[in-house]
Amino acid sequence: MQKRGSVLEIFSTFLQFESDWISRWIADPKLHRSMQQCLSQSSQSQESNHFWALYWHKVWQTQKSPLASAHLCAYLQEASYWTAKKMTMTFGSSLSLMDLFQIALLKIDKIFQTFNPQQGTNLEQYASLVFRSIIKDELRQRREIDLCTNWALLHKLSQKKLLEALQFQGLNPEAIAEYLLAWKCFQALYAPSQGRSTRKIPEPDATMWGQICQVYNQQSFKKPLEPDILKKRLETCAKAARAYLYPQMLSVDAPKPGQEEGSFLDSLSLDLQHSLESEIIAQEEEEIRKQEREQINGVLLRALIKFDVQSQRLLQMYYGQGLTQQEIAQQLEIKQYTVSRRLASQRKTLILTLGQWAQNTLHYSLDADVLNKINTILEEWLKVHYHHPDLSAREVE
């Protein structure tokens, strides 16, 4: 992918994909004109991308202007692309690089809403972090939904989401009311047996179908239904929910519906040569981050080993087994607040250890911001460590 050179290009061009590869940068004529006009009128034409990013973000904040949103979307193309690429390499996925790229950009408004220029951060770096969490969340949820049986999905579903899904299918209000009633009866009567995975809830047996049907017929003003019809209705609900919550991805450069030639982005054009420059920079940055991660692992593992057995057990129960403080308190026969205090004290020790290391090695000054970041890193690390101890141990070797 060739780097965009000028401010004009950066705020008015978009990536075009061919299969799963970048084909070229293409300019949006409207954005191109708008940016040209801004640059010609502004004494800030030579200012950095950062300046214009903050400018368009301010416009978006004050006017909620779609034009500002489009300029920022163009600006964040690279951030979205590299995050999507990293995620496909790290996690692998049934979704392509292009799909992940689009998932990230679909929720771009979230970045505009939560970005705070006062904190002195760079919008592009901030967007990369948020894109990463958006994609991870999407992949996790899709995996959950893919693994769910219809009956598990119906259990997880909220009434609001089911209603939206049924409306999305174009059903009339009367039909929707009947489907909702069927779902409510199912929810009320069919509870999965304890200990069973919440993803693998099996189909109700014949007796249960009979009971659900009986309650449904008591509450419905329509002609009484047979259990197999009710079952089909609930299967339709599950199908509608899957289709609504996780629709098939459609590429922005896919052919226009009903047209053999031309795509959504065909009105745009700008030929670019391919370059490896950005890939090399990204690989170097990744290498540095990897080394830092390994060092952090070492520091935290050495600190953890110094904890007594009970403290280690507490952390294992909280982060490893995912127990609540109340559950841990019951098992250890102590009070919830004692658990809370001990966890807080252990976290404080680890934060100070990591802070000391950051101060000595990376020459960070330990202000509130840095400590907050260390706290976030620590939380993530503890979850990974206690879920996959082999992973963190391997990185330390």
Added chain:
DNA sequence: TGTCTCTGAATTGCTGTCTA
């Protein structure tokens, strides 16, 4: 979209126990 409710987690102020 805003409000309400619920739940888990964290905090606060006071008190008791233990130890150097």
Added chain:
DNA sequence: TAGACAGCAATTCAGAGACA
């Protein structure tokens, strides 16, 4: 006896879900 630590009860905070 001071300081560290823990117990207790009440309160606050934050996030998620339901609902009008």
